[in-house]
Amino acid sequence: MAKREITPPLLQGPTAKEKKYDRQLRLWAASGQEALENAHVLLLNSGPGVVGVEILKNLILPGVGSFTIVDETDVVEEDLGINFFLTDNSLGRSRASETCKYLMELNPDVNGHPIQHSIQQFLLDPNVLEKYSLILFVAPSGHSTNSLDTVSTYCAGKGIPLFYIHSLGLYSHFSLQLPDSFPIIDTHPDPASTQDLRLLQPWPELKDCMESKTRDLDSLSDHDHGHVPYLLLLLRFLEDWKQSHNGEPPTNYKDKKEFKSFIASRARTNNPEGGEENFDEAAAAVLKSLNKPSLPSGLREIFDGASSSQLASGKTPNFWLIAQAIKEFHTKHDSLPLPGALPDMKAQSKDYIQLQNIYKAKARQDIDEVTAAVRRREKVNPITQTAPIDRKEIEAFCKGAAFVKLIRGNPVLTSTSNHGDTSSVPRLASSYQSLKDEDSLLPIYIAFLAHDAMLQDDNQAPPDEHNDETTLKSLQQHTQTIISNFAAAAATINKDADTDTPQVQADMASRVKPVLEELVRADGAELHNISALTGGMVAQEVIKVVTKQYVPVDNTCVFDGIASKSAVFRV
Secondary structure: OOOOOOOOOOOOOOOHHHHHOHHHHHHHHHHHHHHHHOOEEEEEOOOOOHHHHHHHHHHHOOOOOEEEEEOOOEOOHHHHHHOOOOOHHHOOOEHHHHHHHHHHOOOOOOEEEEEOOOHHHHOOOOOOOOOOOEEEEEOOOHHHHHHHHHHHHHHHHHOOOEEEEEEEEOEEEEEEEOOOOEEEOEOOOOHHHHOOOOOOOOOHHHHHHHHHHHOOHHHOOHHHHOOOOHHHHHHHHHHHHHHOOOOOOOOOHHHHHHHHHHHHHOOOOOOOOOOOHHHHHHHHOHHHHOOOOOOOHHHHHHHHHOOHHHHHHOOOHHHHHHHHHHHHHHHHHOOOOOOOOOOOOOOOHHHHHHHHHHHHHHHHHHHHHHHHHHHHHHHHOOOOOOOOOOHHHHHHHHHOHHHOEEEOOOOOOOOOOOOOOOOOHHHHHHHHHHHOOOOOOHHHHHHHHHHHHHHHOOOOOOHHHOOHHHHHHHHHHHHHHHHHHHHHHHHHHOOOOOOOHHHHHHHHHHHHHHHHHHHHHHOOOEOHHHHHHHHHHHHHHHHHHHHOEOOOOOOEEEEEOOOOEEEEEOO
């Protein structure tokens, strides 16, 4: 009787969740998705409220954990024409409840919570913001600009990211307030730039592999000779070069050019191809791969800040503990932990896999050393004693150490901000210089500041009780005050900056006027297409902040719906 064949077990396929979020998992991986699902976003909504709902839509679809909408208004006829998450049955009902109900239909995995309170009433409880991981504050805030200042101050003290958003007529704007020290570990740099082959500092296992594969290089068959990995060729020829150059590798351009010629001369040309691809790869890699490791300026700043004072402040303790451990590693080895990734190359599969394993083993060894240093620090640091740092977090930092970015957040600049504050002066001065550029989009931002200032003015009635001419005049007066404040900041830094101020300021004000005219025409109304686009832009930045992947805007973005242009400014 013939032996019965056993059907092999089925390979485990992707889970339902992996299928649902397949595309975004390719962007920010499981760690980013987990961070998104643990987030609780608070929307403080005002005005027509369309842009806030559009932001939430773009966060609910990829699976944000929870959201809360604070909105005091009831649904009116005007809402139905611009808010796609309301129906005729919503008329007269709470706008927060109705939009929340329809938003949750987009993704049953997401939890929504409506609160029908004014922003001022909601903020009466001093601890009400504690449970939220990110806050969206939608303008026009009207007489609640003080509420924005309250939220901004609270977020700055607690390290909670805050977005302040405008969308009126054909213009929109958003500003991002991040904590004072906000690290982005997974910045997703160009893969080609992350390759650290460590050819000038080979470790024993890599040297042994090179010796075994290139010891009898000239006696290899044409096939084997043409498939020696170029990394091993470079190591072999570096050894040969050092013997005739006092043990030194090629350091300057002239030496490297000579070294490339030396490599090319060792290639076999008496073959149908007239050369060997692996030798071409080796020659091409000389300039980018034979450089002594240097500490990136951004990482040097982090190392300088990785002190006990940062840990004592309670700001991102995990980040600073790992930074201290990697600093110790760098001091000891004069290099960062090996990322462990290899580029594609001409090689036989078994040789390439062997090289991969050597690099991965070295990377794991470096991570183990950094992890041990972290664990030592955890024992003496009370901040993280109760919760050891996940090894995956340490591993991510080690692999991307050369590209870690530390963003220094600044408070949101509002119409009531102290423009003479020491921390604001450099930013205002820089903005003042940008305003001199006739093609700059910064006048849009100035116009929104003026709009907020007008609504905040206790002696100013709401604009819909005015004729357009009076409203425009009020906006222009506030614009002139804002520009004057910017000019004063510039003069503080550059004493000669005020020599042409009257004419310069007049030119600036003239460039802001068309934006003011559009805001007056809009009369507080949003256009759905502008708010939908802005909602997508803000949601993208929210995801960057929540996942701590990719680098968010720093720190203000404006959109011109007339010219279909956007710009980012640090103000």
